[in-house]
Amino acid sequence: MSSQSASHESLLKVFVEGLEKSRERILKSRDVLLGPLDTEIATTPSEVVYQEDRVKLKYYKPANPENRIKTPLLVVYALINRETMLDLQPGRSVVQNLLKEGIDLYMVDWGYPTRKDRFLTIGDHVNGYLDNIVDFVRKRHKVDKINIMGICMGGTFSVMYSALHPEKVKNLITTVTPSNFETSKGLLHIWTKDLNLDHVVDAFGNVPGDLLNVGFLLLNPARLVIDKYMNYFENIDNKEYIENFIRMEKWIFDSPDVPGETIRQFIDDCYKKNLLIQSKMELDGELVDLKKVTMPLLNVYGKYDHLVPPEACDALTSKVGSLDAENICLDTGHIGIFVSSKSQKELIPKVIDWLRQRDGKAKRAKH
Amino acid sequence: MNENRQAWTDPFLVWADLTKSASDFWQSSAKAWQETATAFAKAAMVRESTDNAAAAWKDLFTGALSPEALQSLGNSPSFSEVAVEGARSLIDGFLRFQERIKATGNNNGQGPDSGAAGHQDIFRLWMEFHEKEIRPLLNVPQIGLTRFHQEKMNQLLDKFNLYQAAVGEFHYLLCRPMETSLKEMRDKLDQSREDDSSKDLKQYYALWIKTLEGHYMELFKSPEWNKALARLVDEASTFRVSRNEIMADFMQFFPIPTNKEMDEVYKELYTLKKMVKGLIKKASQQEPNAR
Numbered sequence: 150m151s152s153q154s155a156s157h158e159s160l161l162k163v164f165v166e167g168l169e170k171s172r173e174r175i176l177k178s179r180d181v182l183l184g185p186l187d188t189e190i191a192t193t194p195s196e197v198v199y200q201e202d203r204v205k206l207k208y209y210k211p212a213n214p215e216n217r218i219k220t221p222l223l224v225v226y227a228l229i230n231r232e233t234m235l236d237l238q239p240g241r242s243v244v245q246n247l248l249k250e251g252i253d254l255y256m257v258d259w260g261y262p263t264r265k266d267r268f269l270t271i272g273d274h275v276n277g278y279l280d281n282i283v284d285f286v287r288k289r290h291k292v293d294k295i296n297i298m299g300i301c302m303g304g305t306f307s308v309m310y311s312a313l314h315p316e317k318v319k320n321l322i323t324t325v326t327p328s329n330f331e332t333s334k335g336l337l338h339i340w341t342k343d344l345n346l347d348h349v350v351d352a353f354g355n356v357p358g359d360l361l362n363v364g365f366l367l368l369n370p371a372r373l374v375i376d377k378y379m380n381y382f383e384n385i386d387n388k389e390y391i392e393n394f395i396r397m398e399k400w401i402f403d404s405p406d407v408p409g410e411t412i413r414q415f416i417d418d419c420y421k422k423n424l425l426i427q428s429k430m431e432l433d434g435e436l437v438d439l440k441k442v443t444m445p446l447l448n449v450y451g452k453y454d455h456l457v458p459p460e461a462c463d464a465l466t467s468k469v470g471s472l473d474a475e476n477i478c479l480d481t482g483h484i485g486i487f488v489s490s491k492s493q494k495e496l497i498p499k500v501i502d503w504l505r506q507r508d509g510k511a512k513r514a515k516h
Numbered sequence: 517m518n519e520n521r522q523a524w525t526d527p528f529l530v531w532a533d534l535t536k537s538a539s540d541f542w543q544s545s546a547k548a549w550q551e552t553a554t555a556f557a558k559a560a561m562v563r564e565s566t567d568n569a570a571a572a573w574k575d576l577f578t579g580a581l582s583p584e585a586l587q588s589l590g591n592s593p594s595f596s597e598v599a600v601e602g603a604r605s606l607i608d609g610f611l612r613f614q615e616r617i618k619a620t621g622n623n624n625g626q627g628p629d630s631g632a633a634g635h636q637d638i639f640r641l642w643m644e645f646h647e648k649e650i651r652p653l654l655n656v657p658q659i660g661l662t663r664f665h666q667e668k669m670n671q672l673l674d675k676f677n678l679y680q681a682a683v684g685e686f687h688y689l690l691c692r693p694m695e696t697s698l699k700e701m702r703d704k705l706d707q708s709r710e711d712d713s714s715k716d717l718k719q720y721y722a723l724w725i726k727t728l729e730g731h732y733m734e735l736f737k738s739p740e741w742n743k744a745l746a747r748l749v750d751e752a753s754t755f756r757v758s759r760n761e762i763m764a765d766f767m768q769f770f771p772i773p774t775n776k777e778m779d780e781v782y783k784e785l786y787t788l789k790k791m792v793k794g795l796i797k798k799a800s801q802q803e804p805n806a807r
Contacts, residue, residue, distance in 0.1 A: 164717055264778065268786040277793065336736050343746035348753035354775070371729035379721070397639070460746075
């Protein structure tokens with residue numbers, strides 16, 4: 150017998166053994182998959198209190214009104230994927246944990262852009278929708294300033310907003326937020342250098358969410374296309390695992406298209422020219438000067454974040470005008486920072502403590 | 517039943533039926549005859565015009581083949597010569613392309629990495645062949661009523677070829693880590709059989725996925741991947757733009773607005789909305805001051 154056929158036989162043998170072991174599991178999976186599954190996401194009750202075009206503002210009432218933080222918090226999510234990630238499942242929901250701590254929580258829902266939104270720029274999102282939302286919340290709570298927490302690209306927008314409208318922002322929290330795009334650590338930073346997004350925008354109008362998803366899957370096909378689904382089949386008899394898995398699938402493939410001009414500008418000005426961190430970026434003809442970010446800044450990022458590596462986040466605190474700027478690096482990844490229960494136990498208390506310490510305090514700025 | 521029987525027994529009704537059937541028959545026969553006659557007449561007309569055309573062609577060729585005409589044409593290349601020359605150049609180009617592929621294939625066995633590099637050369641060679649031999653043919657100026665459409669169709673073919681080449685290269689690169697990792701796993705399996713240290717399926721799988729991940733990470737950081745990805749995105753987009761243009765031309769026959777037309781409306785809408793929102797904001801900021 151040749152060595153090759155022997156190895157095939159040996160492989161076949163272990164394969165058959167594996168099949169035998171999983172036979173019972175496969176039988177049990179029928180009960181799990183055909184039975185009732187709780188896979189709803191974003192179940193925390195909210196109220197849409199403001200709407201402009203496709204953009205909605207959701208309000209969540211605090212669960213602990215006695216121990217309330219006076220200043221309301223506005224969460225600004227990215228245009229890629231949806232804000233439902235912060236409320237994936239009861240018991241492991243960032244939204245619920247913030248409400249428990251007495252926060253008046255507002256969240257921007259960017260909606261699903263259609264072809265008519267293709268000409269919207271970053272300026273339209275930051276100086277338009279976001280500014281109107283901030284004004285609405287300020288008016289509703291009769292306050293001059295509000296707290297803002299930006300996530301990923303939403304964090305980058307929040308930094309731009311805080312630089313252009315510092316008089317309206319009391320405290321700024323940036324989570325997994327890219328601000329320094331000149332790094333070779335993350336694959337996205339490497340790939341976008343050679344990408345010509347002009348043709349994509351010309352061809353599609355908006356950049357399709359599914360196209361972006363293909364790109365994200367390509368970041369690690371071995372894990373995201375093969376191993377992830379192997380684990381799914383491995384745990385197919387585990388109801389709780391399957392419910393969580395489906396929740397995550399629902400969120401990850403719920404990908405709105407991104408307005409063409411916005412993503413073109415984001416890739417060109419940020420990823421290719423790295424203008425933001427150099428305070429050279431312009432929105433609607435106005436310079437985004439990071440020295441004008443004078444409010445307290447908490448910058449949180451993940452040590453194992455492959456999409457937005459620490460190198461893309463940590464420079465921000467040294468470039469802003471605020472004297473009260475702090476970096477926090479957690480032992481987690483880009484999504485894990487919000488969905489893993491371990492990270493939530495670290496992230497939420499830090500955010501709450503930080504906000505409580507500054508609720509009502511005056512700012513300190515570099516001169 | 518009774519009514520039917522009465523109908524068959526009533527001579528007036530039977531006669532009326534018969535006359536109606538006869539009249540229907542003759543009417544349809546007359547119509548058919550008329551149609552046939554028209555068809556014959558048309559055929560005759562067609563034959564007449566074909567005969568005329570044939571006669572004209574015959575005159576033309578007779579004239580063209582006259583010694584005087586042949587002498588005058590003697591110094592200039594005929595259409596067939598041009599066509600043959602063009603085809604020869606294309607075939608030569610293709611043969612050269614084939615030869616180079618063959619040479620690449622022969623080099624494959626020379627080193628451990630020559631296979632991958634050689635395979636990727638095929639895509640480069642194909643692009644060169646396309647750019648030198650096929651693209652000029654597709655860029656030949658078109659003439660006549662449909663020239664614009666034909667030109668766009670040729671451009672679409674050009675973009676499609678480039679897109680296909682980009683897909684091929686991308687697909688090849690994407691499959692390479694899979695192929696390499698499986699080969700490595702086969703070697704490891706052989707090794708474990710020799711050492712008598714076979715693992716269970718899960719361990720083999722974990723080992724393979726780790727190896728595969730490593731190869732992908734290596735590939736994704738390489739300049740060749742970056743170039744292939746950028747090329748794919750570029751070619752796919754330009755092909756789509758080209759296809760959209762043809763679709764838009766086709767859509768003009770239907771009462772449906774094209775994306776281009778809608779984009780013009782959206783652009784105007786966007787500009788107007790931005791202007792109005794700006795004015796409202798300005799007005800609302802001035803209001804408290806006025807009070």
